[in-house]
Each structure stands twice: as C-alpha cells, then as structure tokens.
Amino acid sequence: MQAVPRQPVTEMTHVLCPVPFAMWGIDLVGQLLKPPVKYKGPIVAVDYFSKGVEVVPMRNTRAKDVEEFISKNIITRFRIPKIIVSDNGP
Template identity: 40%
Template structure:
C-alpha cells in the first residue's frame, strides 16, 4: 500500500497497481478500443494491461469476455483449431538456376500507364529483377524472362510460377520446353 493505493509485486514490473473490476474493464476497453487500440486477442491484451502496470483478480476472465464480444477480434483472430503447416525449405543448387516470379499490383498509375510490377527473385542469391507493366500479358512476361533473366544470368533450370494465365499459356509452355526450363 502506497499513498492510499494497493500494489502487487510482479516479475516484469517493480509494482502493479491493483484495480477494481470496474476500473480494470475501463483500462481494458481503453487499451482495446482507444486511440492506440488494437484487436490483438485475449492473451496479448491481458499482457498489455500488465505491461502498462495494472492488475486485478479477474483480469484474464474480463479480457476473455471482452475479446469474445468484439466482432473485429473474431474476424481477425488466429484460428486456434487450425493445425500449423510445416514450412518446406526450397534449396537451389547454384546461383540463378531457380527463379520465382509473380505479379504485384495494381498500383496507382505511373509513367506510361504502368500499374503492375512483374517481380522475379533468384532462390539462391535472393537477387530481385522487376519490370513495371501497363498490361499483364503472356508476351510481356516472355519478353521479361528473356531480357531480364536469360540474357543477364543465363538459362535457369526452373521457374516457379503461380497459375496465372500469363504464366500458363501455350506459347510460354512451348518456350520453356524448348529451352529445357521446368
């Protein structure tokens, strides 16, 4: 007890100020919904209240109740019952032999009405090649692969692409097969 206030010892702070349940709910709502609030989930919200320096006996239950009532928390919460997917390491045997490609955008219009970005990343060196595009076509992708990858770094062994039609067209498949690119 200091200055008429009750405090609790803590491992993380010298002292945590003890609150009533009403005061605690007010603090939780401010952390959760206030100007700097965030929908971070039950445990993170309770830990944030502890880090700020507050404690009350029903803190965990109150936090659980508040988060369960919040629609945004329900929408954006991590799925607890969803099993974690194992990550697979993609090894590349040597530089510039394996490239990953994708298209990013649309962005706001740039010079020449370009609003998409074609991105290629070498899996070994993490080298990035990009090209702004106005339209996404199979021809533009093939031109980019020839100019920015093959002419600069040699024939890749493999291109890793998504199933976009600009990557899966007949001309693209024929060109890759002719150059022995997987």
C-alpha cells in the same frame, strides 16, 4: 581443448537450389499506387539462391510481355534457369 557447441547459434535453413540463378520465382504484383502512366503493376523475379530481385513495371500482363521480361532480364543476363516458379497469373 574447447567443448563443441551442440546447437547452432542461428537456426539452419534448407537451401532449395544450391546453384546461383538456376531457380527463379516470378509474380505479377497488382498496382501499388496510382501511376502517372498506364501501368498494370510490376513483374517481380527473385533468384532463390542469391535472393537477387529483378523488378520491371508492366503496361500489359499478356504472356508475350512476361516472355519478353524473362528473355531480356533473366536469360540474357544470367542464363536459362532450370526452374521457374510461378502462380500462373496476376
């Protein structure tokens, strides 16, 4: 019979959301480089469970444009999330 190790090999982490695609973090990232077209910067969405990323360049950062991004890239592909985490602005 082998001895049971008392400490895990790697540090354990807490899972914030145990369901895939139920909790997303969304942020508007500032302009990274000088783009050839008039883009304000990308919008980035990260699923808390799978760490999957959705990134789309944005020409405008109005609420309507963010709403359209969530509808097209998250709701239609993964279902309506239970929680969306955001810092409420660029």
